[in-house]
Amino acid sequence: MRASEMRKRNSYRVRVAFAMIVLILGVGTVLYADVPLREEQFIYSIVSFNGRDYGGTFVRQDSGTFYLMAGTDNFVSARKTLVYYWPITANYRVDTQTLNHQFDGTLHIRGNGVDIRLRQEQYTYYNLRGTYELNWEVAKGQEAEKVFQDYQKMVTDYQNGLLEYQKELSDYQDSMNSLGAQIIRLSNQGKDVAKLVEQLKALKQPREPAQASSKYAMPPTRLQHAFIVNLKPGLYKVEFLNPDGSTMEGSEKQLIVFAEHAANRVGYDVIPGDKWTRPESSTMPGSVLYIDGSTDLYLRPFFETEYNDLYYEKLLSNDARGNPNATQWVKLQQVPAARIAVTGAGKTESVTEEDFRVQQLQGATLGYQIVPYVQSTTDPYAKPDLIAYRIPIASGETVVHIAGRVSNGDPLPGSRRQIRVIASPGPETLLIVLALLPLMIMAIALRARSRRYSK
């Protein structure tokens, strides 16, 4: 009796132990899958100009090279942080919330005829509003502080102005209401209200203060410290020197500074009438665009610049991959106030930018049509769905040439394209017969040869 009780108790213990092992292993597995391993590393944090704007990346310990654009101010800082691999997006990330220590020291850059030691500087960068909206400015040192303080003053002034405006607006509305009520009361009593009406007319609605950031397409960033690197194209060696002059372990990297292959060419966003949500791009100057001609095209010209594919991808993200022997066109910004000269069937017409509205088709047919936009009288907030240049692809038109022009009629470089309509395959039997022609010639040659031998 006692032995069987012992056996039962032992069997119960084994089951509990087994259940606990399964539970621990299970929980362990889940924890292991959810929390990637964070490794403390020395990194270079990079804020670099990419032709359009400023973007950030970081150079982890295993990466031997980083990339910057020539002739632009780029901001490099040396930090200790936690680096981890994030499998969902398949890239490395930094956990700066847990550890983000910026080192004080010197950045030593040498190579390509240069040997410089940079100290960290205070900086801010901002984009001024203008026609092209690519007016990036960098302020350093004292100037950075002044720019940032000016901006903060502008914000404070705006906030104060806004408070004043709201007070004035409230006073104005009170005066309006009070005068309005008086005018109604007195006119009901049959009294003269001319003076009051004059007073009402003389009331001026207060003006809303201008936005603090109206001067900026992007206001100055908060003041930071970094090494400001602005170099000519070439290959450099970089190392971070501690305050005592020693080299920080793991800080030696290669730096590739590159320039554009071609600049200020024009590409097009190509929006077919039946797929307006999925625009394609035509970036190669002088290339040919083939379409089936089933719908009109809507184009949006943009300025573009050509860079080495690998260098540019690495500039955006140091972990990216790219092709070292190929180039890519980078879209910068839409061409303002342009015209497109469309040549087809012996005549040229100039197309300007228009507003369009996308209209859902009625009935069982799924789809929509793009129609010219007319400003709504009932909805003052209504906006066009599409602002583009409409290229009519008339039936029967097989080749259309397009070329961009600026507002004064001067041609836009690299904006020429051919549009060719391939509605359906041509007579393919002809091509097959042509492809088989050598076999026919062979048959004739062999026949002639055998005749000659038989003779």
Added chain:
Amino acid sequence: MNYRMNATVAIGRHRLRESLIHPGYYISLTISLLVGYAFVAAFVRSIDSSGFNYHANPLYDFVGGVLSGAFGSTVLSRVFADGPFLFAMNVSFLPVLLYLAMTSVYRFGTEKSSGAIELLTYGPSDGTSYFLGSLAKDVLLSAAALLALFLFYCFAGIVDNIAVTPRLLEEVFLLFFSAIAIFAYGILVSSVTDSANSALALFLAGFVLLAVSLVGSYAIVGGYVRSLSAIAAWIVQWFSPFFYWSLGTRAAIAGEFGGFALGIIGLIVLVVAVLTASHFIIRSRGVRP
């Protein structure tokens, strides 16, 4: 000098006549044209309202997948910027090129080991005039094949409304000079080997090595590599016809005439260098196996 020229012309004419009454060249040219037709027909079927959609056709889905996977979408968009002809011309010329190069290499080896070349050298000919005659035949037949392909694409362009741009003509010239450089390498390997099989094996191995080296230089990479293999590949590229072809093609696509001319000049220099080396090897080794 004059006797060598006469011998070259006579051998070349004889070899050309032989090739024209043999079915091999016609069959390889037909295969080339059919490959070209397949690419043109598939391209026409891949056009929709927004342009060339390579996913719309199985052939281009495969080609596009391979090109963008290995070299990136930038390369893919550049290759098809004008239409299908640039890519189709390069792929469709391969059967004729390989047929001409391989048959010449094999024949050189066979005739060398059978003593036929040695017999010729006792007459009014020498080893150099033998390989120059063979080269002349290959040059003429490859020019004819390129012309046939170019005319075929021009006709396809008219039939299907596909643009025939100057880039295609530039590509024809590049392929022509690249083919001569490959034939010259065929002669070189035939000069240094003793049998037809070893000559063919060495030629094919070299062809694949140089092609792989070119493909490798265009592959997508994750970093700036300066390994030993990269340096070796950098050295090898100067001896590779594919390098000058890619230099010229890249320049042609970008519309840079200087780069295109540089590619052609590079190929001509390479041909002269390889043929000169072959001449001296044959002179020192003789034409006996």
